[in-house]
Amino acid sequence: MTSHARNAAGGQAWFGLVIAIATFAASLLLWSDAWADEGPQTPDGMVRLSEINEGALLLKTMDHGVYVPAPMIATDIELDISGPVVRAIVTQRFENPSEAWVEGTYVFPMPEDSGVDRLRMQIGDRFIEGEIHERQQARQIYERAREAGQRASLVEQERPNMFTTSVANIGPGETIIVQIEYQDIARLDDGQFEVRVPLAITPRYIPQDVGYLLASTGSMQNSTVPDADRITPPLMLPEGEPEEGLRLPVTIRAHLDAGFELGQIAGRFHATLVRHTAPGEASIELANGPIPADRDFVLTWQPADRTRPSAALFTEEWNGQTYMLAQILPPAELSADIPRRPRETIFVIDNSGSMAGTSMQQAREALIFALERLHPTDNFNVIRFDNTMEQVFPQAVPANWENVGTALEFARGLDAEGGTEMLPALVAALRDGNADDTSRVRQIVFLTDGAIGNEAQLFEAIHRGMGRSRLFPVGIGSAPNTYFMSRAARLGRGTFTHIGQVSDVAEEMENLFTALERPVMTNLDAIFPQDAISEIWPAPLPDLYYGEPVVMTARLNNPQGVMILEGQTAGETWREQLSLSDATQSSGIATLFGRNRIRGIEETRFQGANMEQVDAGVLQTALDFHLVSRLTSLVAIDATPARPSDETLVARQTPNMIPDGWDFEAVMDDQALPVQHASLDTALIDQLRPGLDPSQTRLDENGLPLPATATPRELLTWLGALMMLLGLIWLLTHQERRLW
Amino acid sequence: MVTRSKQNGARPGLRRALVPLAAIALVLSGATLVGQGVWISAKAEIAQVLLARAWTRAQEGETAPTPWPWADTWPVARLSVPSLGQHAIVLAEAGGEALAFGPSHLAATPPPGAAGTSVIAAHRDTHFAFLRDVEIGDEVVLERVDGERVLFRITHTEVVHADRSGIQPEGGPARLALVTCWPFGAVTPGPERYVVWAKMVETLEV
Numbered sequence: 001m002t003s004h005a006r007n008a009a010g011g012q013a014w015f016g017l018v019i020a021i022a023t024f025a026a027s028l029l030l031w032s033d034a035w036a037d038e039g040p041q042t043p044d045g046m047v048r049l050s051e052i053n054e055g056a057l058l059l060k061t062m063d064h065g066v067y068v069p070a071p072m073i074a075t076d077i078e079l080d081i082s083g084p085v086v087r088a089i090v091t092q093r094f095e096n097p098s099e100a101w102v103e104g105t106y107v108f109p110m111p112e113d114s115g116v117d118r119l120r121m122q123i124g125d126r127f128i129e130g131e132i133h134e135r136q137q138a139r140q141i142y143e144r145a146r147e148a149g150q151r152a153s154l155v156e157q158e159r160p161n162m163f164t165t166s167v168a169n170i171g172p173g174e175t176i177i178v179q180i181e182y183q184d185i186a187r188l189d190d191g192q193f194e195v196r197v198p199l200a201i202t203p204r205y206i207p208q209d210v211g212y213l214l215a216s217t218g219s220m221q222n223s224t225v226p227d228a229d230r231i232t233p234p235l236m237l238p239e240g241e242p243e244e245g246l247r248l249p250v251t252i253r254a255h256l257d258a259g260f261e262l263g264q265i266a267g268r269f270h271a272t273l274v275r276h277t278a279p280g281e282a283s284i285e286l287a288n289g290p291i292p293a294d295r296d297f298v299l300t301w302q303p304a305d306r307t308r309p310s311a312a313l314f315t316e317e318w319n320g321q322t323y324m325l326a327q328i329l330p331p332a333e334l335s336a337d338i339p340r341r342p343r344e345t346i347f348v349i350d351n352s353g354s355m356a357g358t359s360m361q362q363a364r365e366a367l368i369f370a371l372e373r374l375h376p377t378d379n380f381n382v383i384r385f386d387n388t389m390e391q392v393f394p395q396a397v398p399a400n401w402e403n404v405g406t407a408l409e410f411a412r413g414l415d416a417e418g419g420t421e422m423l424p425a426l427v428a429a430l431r432d433g434n435a436d437d438t439s440r441v442r443q444i445v446f447l448t449d450g451a452i453g454n455e456a457q458l459f460e461a462i463h464r465g466m467g468r469s470r471l472f473p474v475g476i477g478s479a480p481n482t483y484f485m486s487r488a489a490r491l492g493r494g495t496f497t498h499i500g501q502v503s504d505v506a507e508e509m510e511n512l513f514t515a516l517e518r519p520v521m522t523n524l525d526a527i528f529p530q531d532a533i534s535e536i537w538p539a540p541l542p543d544l545y546y547g548e549p550v551v552m553t554a555r556l557n558n559p560q561g562v563m564i565l566e567g568q569t570a571g572e573t574w575r576e577q578l579s580l581s582d583a584t585q586s587s588g589i590a591t592l593f594g595r596n597r598i599r600g601i602e603e604t605r606f607q608g609a610n611m612e613q614v615d616a617g618v619l620q621t622a623l624d625f626h627l628v629s630r631l632t633s634l635v636a637i638d639a640t641p642a643r644p645s646d647e648t649l650v651a652r653q654t655p656n657m658i659p660d661g662w663d664f665e666a667v668m669d670d671q672a673l674p675v676q677h678a679s680l681d682t683a684l685i686d687q688l689r690p691g692l693d694p695s696q697t698r699l700d701e702n703g704l705p706l707p708a709t710a711t712p713r714e715l716l717t718w719l720g721a722l723m724m725l726l727g728l729i730w731l732l733t734h735q736e737r738r739l740w
Numbered sequence: 741m742v743t744r745s746k747q748n749g750a751r752p753g754l755r756r757a758l759v760p761l762a763a764i765a766l767v768l769s770g771a772t773l774v775g776q777g778v779w780i781s782a783k784a785e786i787a788q789v790l791l792a793r794a795w796t797r798a799q800e801g802e803t804a805p806t807p808w809p810w811a812d813t814w815p816v817a818r819l820s821v822p823s824l825g826q827h828a829i830v831l832a833e834a835g836g837e838a839l840a841f842g843p844s845h846l847a848a849t850p851p852p853g854a855a856g857t858s859v860i861a862a863h864r865d866t867h868f869a870f871l872r873d874v875e876i877g878d879e880v881v882l883e884r885v886d887g888e889r890v891l892f893r894i895t896h897t898e899v900v901h902a903d904r905s906g907i908q909p910e911g912g913p914a915r916l917a918l919v920t921c922w923p924f925g926a927v928t929p930g931p932e933r934y935v936v937w938a939k940m941v942e943t944l945e946v
Contacts, residue, residue, distance in 0.1 A: 720773025
């Protein structure tokens with residue numbers, strides 16, 4: 001008996017140890033297999049970094065093949081807003097402070113739904129217009145020009161909301177000016193228009209992306225994650241920034257022609273100076289001069305009469321065809337005061353290692369908040385996942401006092417550890433016990449930082465398994481993967497909520513619950529006279545949540561007649577008629593249509609469309625509308641070689657002056673601030689390292705808080721040994737007694 | 741004989757069955773705890789082997805090579821104390837778990853060899869157990885991913901409170917602070933930390 005017990009105990013310990021070693025060995029194999037296909041990615045020897053807070057200019061020196069950081073002297077943004085249509089001109093001035101011929105690369109953010117359709121490079125007093133080409137081809141053209149010593153610039157899309165400008169052959173001390181134009185649309189939310197100019201880049205957690213990507217899909221072939229190196233410029237620490245002036249100053253000016261009498265106009269995060277130039281028109285600029293590129297600029301405006309129905313219809317004639325943009329806000333009373341429908345809500349919470357710290361705290365509090373808001377008539381369930389997964393109840397249960405109590409206890413005990421295996425949890429959440437039950441709305445609230453690389457797999461699972469469920473991703477932390485989450489929300493026909501800090505939890509969750517509890521407008525349809533229309537994007541029109549407008553673009557064969565918009569809200573039908581001939585003439589509508597078409601085609605990829613057809617559709621649309629996309633880039637080449645062929649490698653002794661004629665009014669106006677040069681010593685390179693959110697690095701006089709560095713190893717070992725000893729003694733004495 | 745055993749043996753029989761069961765349960769749970777303890781050190785040891793491979797990849801130029809596919813961290817430097825024959829791969833402090841696998845460079849501090857105080861922390865009973873044996877004047881070598889080797893010399897040690905360390909990472913000459921829990925050999929976690937301070941001596945050419 002005793003010896004058997006001893007064997008069992010020892011056996012278990014050994015079994016555990018063997019399993020542990022086997023797991024590590026397996027992971028080792030998996031790891032070497034995964035990487036064997038890929039080979040080491042080798043960006044030219046520089047500090048490796050993984051997070052970005054703002055765009056940064058990297059100078060690739062042609063002689064050493066190493067990157068050297070340089071100041072991006074100035075970005076000037078001009079917004080021309082007409083109704084909800086925004087035309088933005090971004091001027092980037094690249095200065096080379098080094099003594100070598102260099103290539104500059106600037107990674108910068110863009111609004112996700114914008115269309116970049118124009119690139120111009122200024123050489124002296126000439127402008128060189130960029131041409132749209134298939135991406136590979138554009139890169140070849142650019143590289144050929146670079147080798148030939150010609151000045152060249154290239155704009156590529158890295159992500160739908162992240163672009164790269166490359167500028168080749170900037171001479172010592174020279175400056176090159178590049179202008180990029182894009183089309184955007186102001187969002188209408190609850191009677192207020194809003195345009196966002198992203199200046200800060202969401203840090204991307206690349207190491208994880210790469211790790212997960214390789215582990216989950218096995219290859220980079222069908223991945224939507226491009227080369228990680230390209231989207232990870234280094235980050236200048238606050239301490240590295242010049243004390244006077246700005247390293248990345250941004251000036252913003254806007255001209256607003258609202259098309260209605262204007263009420264309040266304001267910058268959400270920045271002080272602005274507003275001048276009303278005419279009825280319904282205003283010019284806006286920054287009140288305190290240039291701003292640093294570390295926070296998005298958001299401009300909002302409202303009609304003077306807020307009860308005025310908000311419908312806007314615009315058309316543009318372009319290349320012999322008519323394009324239309326409609327933005328219509330359904331009247332608010334349709335959505336209010338409708339009895340609450342019982343719901344089934346599935347909460348999924350990510351407790352993987354990357355959530356450790358404040359992210360986990362935010363997620364936990366958001367979940368607790370949500371659980372406490374449940375109504376006894378609702379059904380609910382909670383699922384947590386890291387590399388394992390756990391459901392609190394085998395299936396959705398009524399939100400009675402007892403069940404909610406169990407879930408709350410579970411939520412409070414959650415700790416962040418392990419890897420991120422999102423797919424099983426997502427599939428479990430989508431599994432619907434009563435798929436035909438139409439009396440309940442089924443909602444999945446997904447709390448995560450989205451630190452995953454197998455987006456395509458997840459999108460597919462969402463599309464396949466959605467049924468009557470709606471997906472509401474909640475992004476946690478200062479740097480969630482918003483690209484994944486906003487697309488998941490669109491595919492899952494829900495909304496995306498972002499919680500940036502713990503203090504935002506209550507407010508953001510409140511907003512989410514408003515969306516969850518109000519009825520949705522579904523089955524939206526636009527009805528046109530026969531033969532009037534050839535295409536609508538997005539197709540089908542998405543469901544609308546409270547306060548959201550219908551936004552659609554269309555290509556019309558015949559811009560006459562009446563368009564009817566129809567939708568269903570909690571059993572009621574909403575209908576609005578708009579006369580197409582009343583539409584306002586505007587420009588940029590065709591670009592918006594092209595951009596929506598590309599986005600629509602891209603999203604069919606996750607609905608099982610053939611990859612080649614998707615690529616062909618995207619490529620053709622992008623070329624037709626002169627748009628930068630995943631498959632197309634804009635490239636501008638100066639025919640005259642600038643760099644002498646014998647000057648390739650040698651650094652010059654004296655930096656040159658900025659060449660004559662390198663004058664660009666829009667930028668030069670703001671030259672008052674001192675120009676800061678980054679010196680090219682190694683100390684500067686040392687300054688570059690993975691950055692943290694500046695709010696996290698702020699220290700007080702207590703100094704750096706130190707992590708916990710004790711393990712419970714000895715405690716466990718001693719306690720365990722003691723228990724084993726006691727048990728054995730007990731067994732032995734018992735056996736002896738039996739001998740008597 | 742049979743009847744006697746029935747009369748007198750009923751209760752002891754039950755006890756006889758229960759006692760070994762309870763004892764076995766005690767032994768088993770003890771073994772599980774010991775196993776967990778062993779697992780902590782095994783994890784620390786095995787991780788360093790895997791990390792050594794990831795380190796080679798890092799030196800070959802790979803960006804942030806994760807030692808195993810789901811790892812939240814990657815090697816940033818290699819630390820050695822030649823006088824004690826100790827060395828370990830230093831991890832980036834990225835997720836919450838890096839410390840279980842190796843010494844971690846705190847991301848809020850400069851990289852070793854740069855101006856300011858670079859802080860590396862590790863557990864007192866695994867990777868930094870050797871800190872109790874270091875002496876003032878000992879050399880600490882940090883090899884960075886870019887191939888540069890930075891030589892530090894230990895200047896002094898101190899015991900601080902975790903929340904009031906007084907360590908200001910930014911500014912001043914290049915220094916290194918190796919941090920672990922204090923006191924060594926304690927069984928339960930506490931708020932005190934042992935800090936070994938070192939000053940940069942020179943950058944060794946490779």
